[in-house]
Amino acid sequence: MATQTPSDKKTPPDKKAAPDSTRRSERSRHAIYDAALSLVGEIGYPRTTIEGIAARAGVGKQTIYRWWGSKAEVLLEAFLDLGEQAARDAGGTDVYALPDTGDLAADLKHVLRLTVDQLTDPRFEAPSRALAAEGVVNEQVGRKFTEQLLMPNLRLYVDRVRAAQEAGQVRQEIDPRIALELWVSPLAQRWLQFTGPISYEYTDTLVDYALYGIAPR
Amino acid sequence: MATQTPSDKKTPPDKKAAPDSTRRSERSRHAIYDAALSLVGEIGYPRTTIEGIAARAGVGKQTIYRWWGSKAEVLLEAFLDLGEQAARDAGGTDVYALPDTGDLAADLKHVLRLTVDQLTDPRFEAPSRALAAEGVVNEQVGRKFTEQLLMPNLRLYVDRVRAAQEAGQVRQEIDPRIALELWVSPLAQRWLQFTGPISYEYTDTLVDYALYGIAPR
Structure with missing residues (x-):
């Protein structure tokens, strides 16, 4: 399922982020959150894998491993982000x-x-x-x-x-x-x-x- | 996994139960409950099957289908029986x-x-x-x-x-x-x-x- 995409090679982990690559990283990060949440909802936790999340998000799995150590950590942050989104939608400023x-x-x-x-x-x-x-x-x-x-x-x-x-x-x-x-x-x-x-x-x-x-x- | 055991053939569903076959049925019934509970605890609900329960209980799957329509029904009765057992163990007479x-x-x-x-x-x-x-x-x-x-x-x-x-x-x-x-x-x-x-x-x-x-x- 997982494939390395060219964008992985363009954004090495240690390179200091320029504004453009920060925006690109933010886009990837949210694509990964969305993929992780939708996948776990569809097929359950045990069958959700980093490879599957990467494939659905359209990123290489190394992009995920660069930021998180496990699928549990990806999901954890995805839920925290979802909670913050929901709080903002509800008009709250502080979640x-x-x-x-x-x-x-x-x-x-x-x-x-x-x-x-x-x-x-x-x-x-x-x-x-x-x-x-x-x-x-x-x-x-x-x-x-x-x-x-x-x-x-x-x-x-x-x-x-x-x-x-x-x-x-x-x-x-x-x-x-x-x-x-x-x-x-x-x-x-x-x-x-x-x-x-x-x-x-x-x-x-x-x-x-x-x-x-x-x-x- | 599932095999037809000779005992299936000896106890056709419509035969009027004699005391011996009633005891045998009770033994099978409890073996099926035990198998269903241990199996679901080990491998989870989705992977638990009638065939798997039958194999572990040492009965043919037809023995299970004779009494229950689905794995959900087997498990339901297994839990009810477990609750009754626990109540008896706790010294209660009425669960x-x-x-x-x-x-x-x-x-x-x-x-x-x-x-x-x-x-x-x-x-x-x-x-x-x-x-x-x-x-x-x-x-x-x-x-x-x-x-x-x-x-x-x-x-x-x-x-x-x-x-x-x-x-x-x-x-x-x-x-x-x-x-x-x-x-x-x-x-x-x-x-x-x-x-x-x-x-x-x-x-x-x-x-x-x-x-x-x-x-x-």
């Missing part, structure tokens, strides 16, 4: 931002609605499912992608819950790392296991239940 | 029972501790992961197994939360179907995505947070 308006419920509902949009975005869905499926059966892949793609988002929730604790809106004895799972995990399970429909109303409800509990107050 | 002692928190904690045991049971783990992974990328398989293996358990939680509502221990406006996700989904996500360790202390904490919420009371 790793969680608002603090002082109203914890409103802030959580806002971010979860963006997550609902992302989970149902067709650019995101097939490749994300392929990667998630591999992570379920391949602990090394699962831990790597959880650590690099999921945990940065979870840490934002930890910070936001801590701020709410300081503001007296969350009980002091609550562990923020567990608390966030009350709204993150139900949405994740519905998406992963088709256990129920996903909607803004649903995620709003999760936030209310998590904050106030199901027992009478 | 589909959720206690109602009048103390909702205690009852939920009790059942979740059994779930922790099951999720970390090696007989269960590899085949369950293989099936869950396939369900993430194959919506038809995902929905089938969620409906037949997961939903019966979720419905027990719905019933238990409804009883608690009648007893005034859960607010009337709470949707039990969503409420149960506050403790079921975090545990599921930690198991599926390696997002954190699984322990009794953790599931106890989930129940407390779900009942009383994270906001001050």
Whole structure:
């Protein structure tokens, strides 16, 4: 499948990049991301190879090996880039931002609605499912992608819950790392296991239940 | 891989079963369950075939086709049987029972501790992961197994939360179907995505947070 293209020879790895070659590199980089995401969504993680990504992106496989050490690393960066794109499309300036308006419920509902949009975005869905499926059966892949793609988002929730604790809106004895799972995990399970429909109303409800509990107050 | 064994010829499908052949059928049935679960755990759902299951179980593939229409159906029943076995091993008499002692928190904690045991049971783990992974990328398989293996358990939680509502221990406006996700989904996500360790202390904490919420009371 993979072929060396002439462009490989024109852009040796150690050559200092001129503006033109930087643009060319950026184009290649995005072609590689697109190829990696579409391929993994179509044929799954195990059958996706560097050679296959190179062939679909129209680059030589050495172009990929110059920048990344493995298909896992290519995919990791492709997902990070996709997340940044999605955040820009949603009008956000900083992908790793969680608002603090002082109203914890409103802030959580806002971010979860963006997550609902992302989970149902067709650019995101097939490749994300392929990667998630591999992570379920391949602990090394699962831990790597959880650590690099999921945990940065979870840490934002930890910070936001801590701020709410300081503001007296969350009980002091609550562990923020567990608390966030009350709204993150139900949405994740519905998406992963088709256990129920996903909607803004649903995620709003999760936030209310998590904050106030199901027992009478 | 698959071979017709002489025993197929001795047990035609329409012959009325005598006690001996019933015992023989039971043995075959359990050999098929064991083969299906071990095989799917080793090579994954897509590569598991009726022929492969038959070869490993030491039966002819017609023996399998006599009882089941597809590998999905074999696996479904194998999992149901495994769940029943695990419940018996845990000293339970009824696999589909959720206690109602009048103390909702205690009852939920009790059942979740059994779930922790099951999720970390090696007989269960590899085949369950293989099936869950396939369900993430194959919506038809995902929905089938969620409906037949997961939903019966979720419905027990719905019933238990409804009883608690009648007893005034859960607010009337709470949707039990969503409420149960506050403790079921975090545990599921930690198991599926390696997002954190699984322990009794953790599931106890989930129940407390779900009942009383994270906001001050």
